[in-house]
Amino acid sequence: VILLFPLILLFTPSLSLSLPTSKSSVFVPSTPIPGMKPGTSGLRKKTKQWMSENYLSNFIQSLLDTANESSNPPHEILVAGDGRYYNAVAIQQIIKICVGNKIPNVLVPRTGIMSTPAVSSLIRSRDDCGGGIVLTASHNPGGVDEDFGIKYNEGRGQPADESFTDEVYERTKVIQGFWKEEGEDIDLNAEAGTKTVLGSTTVTIIDPFKTYISTLRTSFDFPLLSSFISDPRVSILFDGMHGAGGPFASKILGDILGVEGLMRCESKEDFGGIHPDPNLSYASDLVERMGLLPDGTANPDFTSEFTLGAANDGDGDRNMICGKGIFVTPSDSLAIIADRCECIPQFKGGLKGVARSMPSSGAVDVVAERKGVECFVTPTGWKFFGNLMDSKEAFGKKSYSPFLCGEESFGTGSDHIREKDGLWAVLSWISILADANKGNEEGSLVQVKDIVEEHWKKYGRHFYCRYDYEGCDSGAADTLMDGLRGLVGGGGKAAADVGGGGEIVFESVEEFEYTDPVDGSFSGKQGMVLNFKMKSTGDKARAVFRLSGTGSSGATVRLYLEQYDGKNFQGSAPEKLKLLGEEAIRISKLQELTGREQPTVIT
Ligand code: G6P
Numbered sequence: 001v002i003l004l005f006p007l008i009l010l011f012t013p014s015l016s017l018s019l020p021t022s023k024s025s026v027f028v029p030s031t032p033i034p035g036m037k038p039g040t041s042g043l044r045k046k047t048k049q050w051m052s053e054n055y056l057s058n059f060i061q062s063l064l065d066t067a068n069e070s071s072n073p074p075h076e077i078l079v080a081g082d083g084r085y086y087n088a089v090a091i092q093q094i095i096k097i098c099v100g101n102k103i104p105n106v107l108v109p110r111t112g113i114m115s116t117p118a119v120s121s122l123i124r125s126r127d128d129c130g131g132g133i134v135l136t137a138s139h140n141p142g143g144v145d146e147d148f149g150i151k152y153n154e155g156r157g158q159p160a161d162e163s164f165t166d167e168v169y170e171r172t173k174v175i176q177g178f179w180k181e182e183g184e185d186i187d188l189n190a191e192a193g194t195k196t197v198l199g200s201t202t203v204t205i206i207d208p209f210k211t212y213i214s215t216l217r218t219s220f221d222f223p224l225l226s227s228f229i230s231d232p233r234v235s236i237l238f239d240g241m242h243g244a245g246g247p248f249a250s251k252i253l254g255d256i257l258g259v260e261g262l263m264r265c266e267s268k269e270d271f272g273g274i275h276p277d278p279n280l281s282y283a284s285d286l287v288e289r290m291g292l293l294p295d296g297t298a299n300p301d302f303t304s305e306f307t308l309g310a311a312n313d314g315d316g317d318r319n320m321i322c323g324k325g326i327f328v329t330p331s332d333s334l335a336i337i338a339d340r341c342e343c344i345p346q347f348k349g350g351l352k353g354v355a356r357s358m359p360s361s362g363a364v365d366v367v368a369e370r371k372g373v374e375c376f377v378t379p380t381g382w383k384f385f386g387n388l389m390d391s392k393e394a395f396g397k398k399s400y401s402p403f404l405c406g407e408e409s410f411g412t413g414s415d416h417i418r419e420k421d422g423l424w425a426v427l428s429w430i431s432i433l434a435d436a437n438k439g440n441e442e443g444s445l446v447q448v449k450d451i452v453e454e455h456w457k458k459y460g461r462h463f464y465c466r467y468d469y470e471g472c473d474s475g476a477a478d479t480l481m482d483g484l485r486g487l488v489g490g491g492g493k494a495a496a497d498v499g500g501g502g503e504i505v506f507e508s509v510e511e512f513e514y515t516d517p518v519d520g521s522f523s524g525k526q527g528m529v530l531n532f533k534m535k536s537t538g539d540k541a542r543a544v545f546r547l548s549g550t551g552s553s554g555a556t557v558r559l560y561l562e563q564y565d566g567k568n569f570q571g572s573a574p575e576k577l578k579l580l581g582e583e584a585i586r587i588s589k590l591q592e593l594t595g596r597e598q599p600t601v602i603t
């Protein structure tokens, strides 16, 4: 074996190995830095804060200590980011801390950039990979004056749960220093397969695309999709918003499937100066080119040339779907995919479970009920879907696979990975369109609009929209939530009597809490739900208040409005929901408490 080893190295062409270059690890003393509590999806702060002395190192050491002392200490860790400003510098620093902590194997994608779904799929594909350090602030803007973030995904590819992130936070409060090994930077542009040995760590450059592409190939019928895309009547417009999903879209939608309408698909450190969040406000170019007005209704003066329009966010896990003159709300998108999922090979064996976050509309619930499929309502945050997906493998319980889930915050996905997946959602919609047009060789195409309207006819429409009040005073936001909490039980009726409601009758207030059916863990304070009923039809409506867990400063109050209509499907959602919004604002005293006359964004 000893004699053969150098020979193997000589004759393995794609693999180069540099010999140990680094000195031994040193312990760098440090002191705790306040405020490192991870939110819904990792720790997000201003980039400059991350760049300040020891900030990144303190957090990474606390994270590695937590991982190393878990029941499953990682022998191999993936380090990858969404390409925003500071990505490459942070990756080099994290590698040095991993080496200092003697993690045996570190994987880094060529260029350092990988979309979040690709990260999840890579971790899942490797038995030894215990987790991933993911450098992303998702859809928050990037740049030296904007946001940077880090989250940790565990061995099944899922975002770390609250007990893990709480533990990281506790460690940041008592940290005394971090282990680091100084050495040369890794060449992030080296060929995939290049290995560098630093101390007792081997750092390997990997291909960012390969595993993810093969995962998607098992979910979808690629030849069918490309033949649909090559139909001259079909044209697709995809907006990568200069995020990490862009290069993946170029490869998969562009090179493999033949989509020509690719915009903003090169990844940029500042996302080209935009807010990389795919919604009606921030993806306004795409919205306009799809023949839509900013409120999501059709522009009467402009007909789009595109059959399908879609956008992804900064790290490629969110998606927005539009058709010619129609915007599909994420909650409707989930319901429609659930209804038609048999046209996607992944669901050929029949769907076993669906889930949505509580603030998402109940559109999917209705489909699940009709299909006889189990439906779960979870708190906001993709991590809550993970246990349901792993119910069998990790917990030995009933299996909900194949499983479909989504959130109103432009997240859709399934159990092919453990993150939401922007491109997966786009491929699902191309599959639905291809199926709806099967055998339709020459007539006019069945459009997204036809599919959505047919869905509403079958199930009724859940009118839906969200008001965001960004940058509120945290104290005022807490007072607002506490005030609503005070209305639970008897106080609810009193609030109803004050305003009188008219057509909208206020019924009750409740606080959403969740006990995980798989592992029994409890999550409290997940949002205040105000229930209403429409006087003339008896249809239900609700308003949900929740504080965002992903901001980097101040508080964002989210108000989610939903009204079911079983008969009348036409019209704009913001218009239809205006009265309900007014009632919710009145009852919550939002204006008095936050001083806000108008939401910052309506999506
Ligand atoms: C991230 C998570 C989502 C979650 C969203 C909520 O995007 O990945 O799962 O829905 O944050 O954000 P919020 O700002 O409403 O807490």
Ligand code: ZN
Pocket (backbone or CB within 6 Å): 116, 138, 139, 313, 314, 315, 316, 317, 318
């Ligand atoms: Zn994201």
